[in-house]
Amino acid sequence: MLNMSAKRESAPQDIETDVFVVGAGVTGLTFAGLLATAGVRAFTIAKHRGTAPSPRAHVTNQRTMEVFRDMGIEGRVLEVSTPLRLLGNGVICTSLTGMEIARYSCYGAGSHQLSDFAAASPSEMMNTPQHFLERILLAHAQEKGAEVRFNNELISIEQTVEGVVGRVRNRQTGAEYTVRAKYAIGADGGRSVVAQQADVEFKGEPGLINMLTSWLEADVTQYTAYRPACIYMMAQPGNAFWVGSGTLVAVKPYNEWLLNRQYNTSEEPDLSDNAIIAYAQKALGIPDLKIKVIETSKWQVNNMYATQTRHGRIFLAGDAAHRHPPASGLGSNTCVQDAYNLVWKLALVVAGKAADQLLESYNQERQPIAQQIVQHAVQSLYNFARVPQALGFKQGQSTEEGYESLEDLFSDSPTAEKRRAELKEAVDLQNRRSNALGLQLGHRYHGSDAIVYDGTPFPRYQRDLVLFYEPTTHPGAYLPHAWIEFLTQRISTLDIFEHGRFGLIVGIGGEPFVDAAKKVSQELGIELPVYKIGYRCPYDDVLGEWYNLREIGDRGAILVRPDRHIAWRTFDRPDEPTEALRSALQQVLGHWSGKEATNQFSE
Template sequence: MSIDKEENSTHQSHVVDQTSRMETRNGVAQYLPDIDTDVFIVGAGVTGLTVAALLAAAGVRAYTIAKHSGTAPSPRAHVTNQRTMEVFRDMGIEEAVRQVSTPLPLLGNGVICTSLTGLELGRYSCYGAGPHQLSDFAQASPSEMVNSPQHVLEQVLLTHAREKGAKINFSHELVGIEQSESGVVGKVRERQTGARYTVRAKYAIGADGGRSLVAERFGFGFEGQPGLMNMLTSWLEADVTEYTAYRPSCIYMIAQPGNAFWVGSGTLVAVKPYTEWLLNRQYNSEAEIDTSDDAVIAYARKTLGIPNLKIKVKDTSRWQVNNVYATENCRGRIFLAGDAAHRHPPASGLGSNTCVQDAYNLAWKLALVVSNKADSSLLESYNQERQPIAKQIVGHAIQTLYNFAKVPEALGFQQGQSIEEGYKSLEDLFSDVPGAEQRRTLLREAIDLQNRRSNALGLHLGQRYTDSSAIVDDGTPFPEHRRDPVLNYEPTTHPGAYLPHAWIEVKTRRMSTLDILEHGHFGLIIGIGGDPFINAAEAVGHELGVKLPVYKLGYRCPYDDVLGEWHAARGELGDQGALLVRPDRHIAWRTTSRPDDPEDALRRALRHVLGLDLRREQQLE
């Protein structure tokens, strides 16, 4: 999620946790037993639940708290992109997420209109639903984008985390935290009873959202602009099937005369097509806003253009749009992840996706470090890799807001103009009066810009780690982008890139190259001439105590490239080369041909990634 809530919701419909420990004596709160663990996770939203599940699956002792009484009380974030679905696929919960979601191609229109019953101003295809997009999205990933409202997504994550053995306590609030050279000490209060206890851990993760206490206590620096605009979100039950089903969309962007806000008069976001919605609207912070159900219903009817629409208000909340990212994602033993590290507009749907991907990057590194299979310097790569991504996605999200502001500008809408003036401008726009054709060209250009909001395939899948101690550079540059890198994904096997997806066959079963990798472990991909790497991987894995399975991938290999898709995606990698793939599926090392001593080359690469050479240097000193 990428919004910073200003106040609690006025309605409650979330799952409340019932496992919080309570201990009082004569009505006086007592101190509870201290907790000793490896990783202390503060926050149990999308970020905290994901990292808790991943650490539990890896056998890491972790303890998670959240001050809230349960999972998210309202939909909030909703767009879940293909990269995040790939993470869920690896975690074994992709189908569970799909069961509570709507496939986004089924909502594959971007609709801009004056109201649901008014004039449609523009429409474009998105989320891979358009004929010209089908192949790009399908070829890029084995997973499909879905609309997964946060209140149901978090329930899936919570169930999975607890099934893996994660310890998660809601209504437990962090009241103080310190770190030393040897560890982290957190002070926690049970909100229901006032009882207090101490958590001692080796590391701590601040996954506590846009007003992160962890970030504040440790003085993390931030860049950007907070409080860009004030927003009101209403969660509504309203059957508008008649006005939406023929042009199914995840978001209906409503632009009306007299309103030149960045988000127009509001955005209608599908929660459950076509009967449950979020209505987002911007408001002037200098004016009072009525958040009563009656006021919300009146505004919704006016904005949607349906005067007698039957509406039930399930939740209303105020929040602010921010344009902020942390200048560093770790300080000593403290890590920031998710909204605690990057706070940006929800436009382009990058919030919860980046939260999951932060967790996916950090969890395996912590697992190796706490098990003493990697040096603690490996953890520095989390900041090296994810902080530039945070900066990138924050900048992209704010740009998409500016891009939408061009729509009312092209329509001739201005703040303070009369309704009559605004509709006269529209009448002229869609007529044959002098200059109208040029204005329609400007409108078309403004609508085309919305593709960068809803069709940013390259941004979603093309993340590259270019300056990381957990990547072994092979001395070659990343391939130059041939097309727009925001809209188009161009797979590569260059170190630092994500492993390309390709459909292959394994004993008559179709699989993705992403599916063959074992969850939570490194993998070595070789080709037809890579047999010497098999014994090398066994020896190096045994020596370093790291599981390192080998996958022979190519024409008529055990992992059979029957369609030639892997051959097309692997780029410079030859049949005698090899790829060392990290647990988060980013490529750690590549040799395009077979080295003279495969075992030594592989050993050097894996030791570099794990930071073991640095540990040896420190021991020698």
């Protein structure tokens, strides 16, 4: 009886909030920070003791760095990151001391890639270990006033007419309490309890392969610094796994690494430090290498995505919605971008400034992206599997047989030239893994209720849509980056907007839109600053870069959402700018009036 009484006395109070976030990894912590910044009451829990204890994800692409730039934490992320252009090789080898099979430029570091990556964004790709990133996201969220509780586990969650009700257990004390919220976000990873209890349908296949990751300290500077790479992919005789004999991922060049390797389900791996060190020494080709094992963990590669990312008042984001291999580095990036898409919508709906229909656009916009990135990541694995095939490596073959095949490949034998062509084709496919600039930056939202389409098709792609980013101001696209000048300072077009707010871009003839924006802003309760960009405008297009990208005339306008996707545009100034702008913004907010938004765009 005494223990029960003590338990009741220590039980935490029930929570009432607007948004209940389940999970506090990259996804949940991004939500926590953004929601707090937007002034939305939110409560975040995670069953783990704290932020990620190991590096895990690491590639942070330019679009995600732009989000961090908008959040005001880009500088902090840069402090703990290594620019990927400094690790700009993809190296395929039998081991660090063995034969180098192939090398290719990636992450924008190649001479043929520099201009594409630099022109696409004001931010650079970074190698940011996840355990550092999560600490930054947590600190930012707490600075903004977010409440985040670790060691608290979701037991159950259900929807009611008024909202969602979650039951939570404190894993330290065993005490339970209830969380009531208007909306809930499942950000609880690949084994999402939220997704399970919401009975979410997934497509794809779980448990494709079993993986083992070891976090190691080992100084291999002499074998890596002359060919700096984020990932060294090793292929050895007798091994035809999808990831070869292992991948060595840079955490801190050149003495801290993650070694990823595949194992058969029938062969439970030895997780002792001695076994991990022995495998690493063999895979890296350095028998006497001094190695310290920091951590080792097992995990599975999945190929799954949710068919719906919204289920009433419950939303799925990050790995809870899309589960895929880390190939191409899309995991944590998509997590951050999911949050960036949804938070401003939740903020407006909770504040009563937008209708619930706005929230439906989260599924309309992000679910296709989830499907796309899962399929791309899995295809990247298949693409790498072609490398050991081209080398003639087979599961179970002897070391002698494997190296004989490799020797023949680089000889003048009758079949070698054809084999080398097949190898080059396999290596060229790795560009789709490491140089997927178009996939990372080129998200175009089709069929969204939060976009006012102008009756024109998206511009046709002129180059490979995975490898090359082609900016456009078509509604549904992301606002193009261009360098402009404001008060003698060089800034990006992405830098002019206030965090969490809409913005209206106009040109030299856009003055009537200033009055229109004031009226519409007052009517709808939405802040709508106007930014005049053009030759000798306050935001001076000194280089003419914006002129080349804007796709509207001097009297046109572009309405930009808080997530920087384009909501509406008009090529010329409509006869009634106020009515056109009002109608467009009403549609975006879900306050559909039955009138078509005015669009004056013509090709």
